[in-house]
Amino acid sequence: MGRPSKLVLKPLVNLDKFSHLNLYGNLERLPAPNEFPPTIKVLTLSISRLNKDPMETLEQLPCLIVLRLLADSYTGKRMVCHRGGFKKLEVLKLWMLKELEEWDVEDEAMEKLEELDIRCCYKLHNIPPRLMSKQRSL
Known part of the structure; x- marks a missing residue:
């Protein structure tokens, strides 16, 4: 129909062998960290249109290695990654x-x-200086 679907998620915590999760569509809110599969390693969000900073939740996922925030996944102006967050994250898009x-x-x-x-x-307009060496493109 040319519009993203509205996604309504139930807690996914019981999916304890789940490692990859791709969510394409509008989310009213992100699940809480304890509602995600505990083994999630790769997460992709696209067209989620989240207006609350997703990093506060996502940085708490203990096994997350790859995070992709794609087109319109977040519509806010500011994101913050807090001290000690994203302990295993290797790739961020x-x-x-x-x-x-x-x-x-x-x-x-x-x-x-x-x-x-x-x-x-x-x-x-600002990319944290210590991450500049990890950057691939703008």
Whole structure:
């Protein structure tokens, strides 16, 4: 129909062998960290249209290695990654987050990050300096 579907998720915590999760469509809210599968390693969000910073929740997922926030997954202006968050994250992709202007990454957050891929986030005016060496594109 040319529009993203509205996604209504029930807690996924019982999916204890789940490692990859791709969510394409509108989400009213992200599940709480304890509602995600505890073994989730790869998470992709697209067209979610979340207006609350998703990092506060996602940084608490203990096994997350790859996070992809794609087109319109987040519609807010600011994201914050807190100290100690994303303990295992190695790959972060931020694509087409059209309203994102600020991204703050506190010390000791994303310490294992190896690859940062930012595309078409034209309003983003600050990339944390310590992550610049991990960046692939703008």
